[in-house]
Amino acid sequence: MQRKVFASKVFERKVVVVSGGCAGIGRALVLRMAQAGARLAILDLEQGELDSLVRHLADHHNVEALGLHCDVADATQATEAIARVIERFGGVDVLINNAGITHRSTFAETDLAVFQRIMAVNYFGALHLTKAALPSLLQRQGQIIVLSSLSGFTPLLYRSAYNASKHALHGLFDTLRYEIKGSGVNVMLVCPGFTATDLRKNALVADGSVTRHPPLAIGKVAAPQDVAEAIYQGALRRRRLLVLSNVDWRARVLARFFPRLFERVLLPRISGLKPQR
Template identity: 45%
Template sequence: MNPHFFKNKVALVTGGASGIGLATCLKLAGQGARIAMLDMDEKALDIQQDIFLCQGYKIFPIACDVTKEQACQSAVSKVLRKFGQIDILFNNAGITQRGLFEKTDTFVFKKVMDVNFYGSLYCTKAALPSLIKTKGTIIVNESIAGVAPLLGRTGYSASKHALHGLFTSLRCELRHKGVHVMVVCPGFIRTNLQKRALGSDGRIATHKQTRVGKEDTPENVANQIVKGIVKKKSILVLTFIGKLSYLISRLFPLWYEYLMTHQFKKEL
């Protein structure tokens, strides 16, 4: 990889104060990028700013609730005033839910969609003029659930399928303008996402989560994302089980439904 590829490029990362977002911020900073870290957790942003400074990296932390369009527009404006450009937008902020559809309140679906889908839409819409000028890269943290069904997570899967439709279509619209769109489909990753999963009533889910295969680390995911940016990957499917699931769901969709249902139904 060209050691100067990311030098002075500006990366805006949502949900950047923890998990995959944080690991990606650190990796990009190490490659010379200037980091705008967005997160709704102001305390976490303050902590990470100090940690990054101790490692010799300056970041621009911005408290932002991505479910609010005006907040996203304001955050992007702050980044442009600070750096003058945006080269990389990583739509990473997300939330999940676990529970049977028939028992899940409809407001839970809306909350998940507001964060996962509309948060990404709002940030992309606001940052797009700059990304077109820089011929930049848009990344969306999707999931295997964005390309295949997932039992007991209908709200989460719906939001991720919506992201897949939006960003693969957007890729077609922006290709001739030099903007690249990369969809990232992690498997099971060791983050706090599942600890904050919403249950059917909107409160934190307490039932045990089903996992398939070994959990990967955010650091490994970040390494693959950074390499994917350089190689202009269209879709980045991660972990062995993730790749296997993606392949089976593409080639044998009904068989995939049967295997996945058998694996996950005991959770519910």
């Protein structure tokens, strides 16, 4: 009982920043942290959705929240957003780098602008926010949580830009973890599998437009609420790596030690294709 009571108080009144917080895993994380009593700063692109979510948090969770329009790919906007959070709440205790976009197109056909945009949001967005929030996080011995993907350690077909951005996140934040070792700040990389969010529905195609085709069939899909709960529990324990993939250890082991078997058996399936015979 003591452990449960203690766990329920860990994030009470803590300042939690969530990028891409109006939908999918981001929204589920906002609601989970609200249940834990956190004060929330939500960054997203749609001001109307931000305002609606802030009202919901006040009305249904009695939680203080700030909704900020912010394109995390823009360094100035990201820096100003963190400055406003610190001005409003006094600091940042938890930064959740969740904002992300994806695409579905072959490397050869994909416009360079698509690679640049995906890297700008997925990689540089997390970099911009972390750079701005790090002094406060160090002062408060806080936590950085980064939403990666199963593609952070295994390839997915037709997602070369997305895969590259997730690999880059691991390179950046694994290094940061070592550089601030002993500071009291925890860095947790989270690798969900396929989740029922709008990410795949709003995937870009080769020319940069949003796909008009339905998401590929990829088998079992996790609920955002289940992913958010797992991340919350991982944050309580200040985990370094949280792998929630639908194919979890099998993909990691096969991709690293049996690459040919992985390419033949698992890669087509997790990419939404029929296995090769």
